[in-house]
Structure formats: C-alpha cells, structure tokens
Amino acid sequence: MPLPVKRWSVLAFVFASFVLLSSIAFAAVEWQVIKVNGHDYLSVDNISKFYGLPAEVVPSGAKIQTNTTDHPLEFINGSREAIINGARSWLCFPVIEQDGKSLVSRTDLAKTIEPLVRPHRVPDLGKIETVVLDPGHGGHDKGQMSRYGAEKDFALDVARKLRPLLQAKGLKVIMTREGDYFVPLEVRAKIANSARNSIFVSIHFNATNDDPKATGFEIFSFTPRGAPSTSDTNVNEKSFNMQPGSSVDAQSMALSACIYHSVLGQLPEYDRGIKRARFAVLRLTKVPAVLIECGFLTEGGESKLISNKDWRAKLAGAIGIGIENYQALPVKKQPPMLVADYRRQAKSTPVDPSIREATVKEADASDPGIPEATVKEADASLLQLVGRSALLSQPPKPRPASTASVQSAPIVP
Numbered sequence: 001m002p003l004p005v006k007r008w009s010v011l012a013f014v015f016a017s018f019v020l021l022s023s024i025a026f027a028a029v030e031w032q033v034i035k036v037n038g039h040d041y042l043s044v045d046n047i048s049k050f051y052g053l054p055a056e057v058v059p060s061g062a063k064i065q066t067n068t069t070d071h072p073l074e075f076i077n078g079s080r081e082a083i084i085n086g087a088r089s090w091l092c093f094p095v096i097e098q099d100g101k102s103l104v105s106r107t108d109l110a111k112t113i114e115p116l117v118r119p120h121r122v123p124d125l126g127k128i129e130t131v132v133l134d135p136g137h138g139g140h141d142k143g144q145m146s147r148y149g150a151e152k153d154f155a156l157d158v159a160r161k162l163r164p165l166l167q168a169k170g171l172k173v174i175m176t177r178e179g180d181y182f183v184p185l186e187v188r189a190k191i192a193n194s195a196r197n198s199i200f201v202s203i204h205f206n207a208t209n210d211d212p213k214a215t216g217f218e219i220f221s222f223t224p225r226g227a228p229s230t231s232d233t234n235v236n237e238k239s240f241n242m243q244p245g246s247s248v249d250a251q252s253m254a255l256s257a258c259i260y261h262s263v264l265g266q267l268p269e270y271d272r273g274i275k276r277a278r279f280a281v282l283r284l285t286k287v288p289a290v291l292i293e294c295g296f297l298t299e300g301g302e303s304k305l306i307s308n309k310d311w312r313a314k315l316a317g318a319i320g321i322g323i324e325n326y327q328a329l330p331v332k333k334q335p336p337m338l339v340a341d342y343r344r345q346a347k348s349t350p351v352d353p354s355i356r357e358a359t360v361k362e363a364d365a366s367d368p369g370i371p372e373a374t375v376k377e378a379d380a381s382l383l384q385l386v387g388r389s390a391l392l393s394q395p396p397k398p399r400p401a402s403t404a405s406v407q408s409a410p411i412v413p
Ligand SMILES: [Zn+2]
Pocket: 136, 137, 143, 144, 151, 204, 205
C-alpha cells in the first residue's frame, strides 16, 4: 500500500532532520574568548564542549598519560606539550591558568587543535596529483652519521621504497634527488611549487649531541604567522613572532597528522610529536609540506633499526599510508586513522616482531645496507620543471654543523 510507505518515508525524513539538527546544535557551542594581556584565549572546557571530546588538564610539571584513549585532549598547565588523539602535539603557546580555568591560545585553537582534531574539515584540501618526495641532504652533504651509514643514504632509500607504493595508488611521484648528489634547499622547494596539485614530504633522520639516549619520531610543518617555533625556548604569551606564515598551514598540519599517526601507530618508537619549525624547505614551499625525522642515528638501538632495510621498508609503507589518508580526507570527509586504530589493527594482525632481533644480528654482521647510489640522472619531468642548471650546477657549499643541530634539536629528552 503506497500511502503508509509514503508516511514512513516522511517520518524517516523528519527523524533524519531532527538528528541532523541536533548534531548541529551540539556542535554550536558558543566560543567565549578570554583576553589575557591583549591576547585571545579559550578555556579547555569550552574547547572540549565544542568538539564533544573529553579533555584532561594535569598540573604544571606533571606527566600526561599518553596511553589512555579516555581523553582525546590532554594538556599540561604552563606547558606547550599536549596529547591530541593519542599523539604528542606541540602548541605554539603554553596553556595558562586564570581564575581556576586552563586557557589555550586562540592561535592554537585555529592553527593546531582544529586541523589536528578535524583534518577532514580543513578548507581547500583539494585533489592531490603529485607527491614530491625529498630525501634530505645528498652528495657532499652527508647529513648525520651513525656507525652503520649516512643519513643521506638512508633517506634516499626510504624515498625509493616509498615511490612505487604511491605510484601504485595512482599518484605521480617526483623525487627532488634520485641519487647521491646535492640539491639546494630552494630548488627542492621550487620543484614542489612547480608541480601540479602537489604536496611535499621531506625525509630525514635525527641526531643530537645533548642526549645519547634520545630516540623517536617527530614531524614538522611550517610555524604559523605570529607564533614561535617548537624549538624556541622561554615561550610565553608575549612570544609573538611576526614572520610571515603560510597560506596552507592548516593543510600542512593535516598532512602532519595523517603521516605521523600512521608512522607512530605502525612502528613502536618514541613519540616526540607533531611540531613546528621554519626550516628552509618548509618556508619556501607554497604547497602543503612536512619534514619527518624518522629516528635517531645517535642512539644505538634506533641507529641499528634504521640500518635495517626491512625496517626502512616498513617506515616507507607507513609514510605511504599516511599520504594516502591525507589524499582521502576530502573524499571520505572523516578523520584519518589514529595511532590507537593502527595499534588495534596490529593486534589483530601481528606484524613482524622479528625485525628488531633480525636487525641486531644483521647490523652486527656489517649489513651492506644501501647499495652505492647509481642513479645520477634526475627524473626528466623534474628537469622540465626547474631546468637542468638548477639541479646540476651548484657550488658545494658545506653545511655548517649548527644548521643540522638546530634542525634536529630535540626539545624533550
Ligand atoms: Zn637531516
């Protein structure tokens, strides 16, 4: 009978509209901006209500519980360190306390929390056609060294392993270098800027002189206008920095989130976090851009892992899944997989616990590692993009050691 069916469909429509409206009403929590010394802040409580996400604030100096999924938003009073959806995420400004309330800067709400919590809502995500992979260093610039090899070779190998994975997903891949030669930082950025609908992913390994035990992953995107970088010390609410920002910093932050959750969720290394820096390649690129530091060459265990080709393949796979998730954001219109999702998935399908043990043996047996780089000719399309001279005739300017250490300086042990 047609009538009741019609009635049911009307009812269903009314019900659906109600659900839709109530969810909008739920999200429409009013923002209550609190002025502190002329700067805008929002209370953690306000932020928590807006997103409908439980938040926790621990006292100044206390440690956050990083393994709980009870609080997707975790803050420390007086600190820039936060855990957002299970991954360490560095705010631009410390959380401050006023009248019993914990306050987060408006800059961080807009530039850090929003793109991390709702990367799928970042405007102008666009369609990604090209991934520009940038293996750090090259040629005379070896990057950091471990007893097993040089950063430039490990980074190139990860990029080479990652390229076919992305190509298999229908993405065009351009490498800023294909072999062991140096490419100036501005040329790397120019390559990304010249490619159509591109994103830029720079691959590095870390090192520090300060703490031989330092380990873990960290990822950087460009510091927003008006904010200090993560490695800047003594930051307070007055540390405004008027260097220009990037028009795509929200997209870059979303890309950071997608890649970092995948890498951290699939390789159990220490979580150093999602950070901001004004590195040249991030400053000069006009497209969504990140720089990932894939572990420390100065720490015994991690440098052995990095020297293992299976581990590097796993790393490449994880970066690839992160990129794929970023590409899918505007299509799926939902957040990417998070650290906890990957770990849950790994529990149901355990993967390769043998890599760590195998690595120790292989490294001790002097792993030949990466074969000598033989590809000297750059990708033809790359030459078209930036011109042969940009790639092939650079004076070998030695990189001052301080640049590398600033780039890598860990801000937590
Ligand atoms: Zn590097």
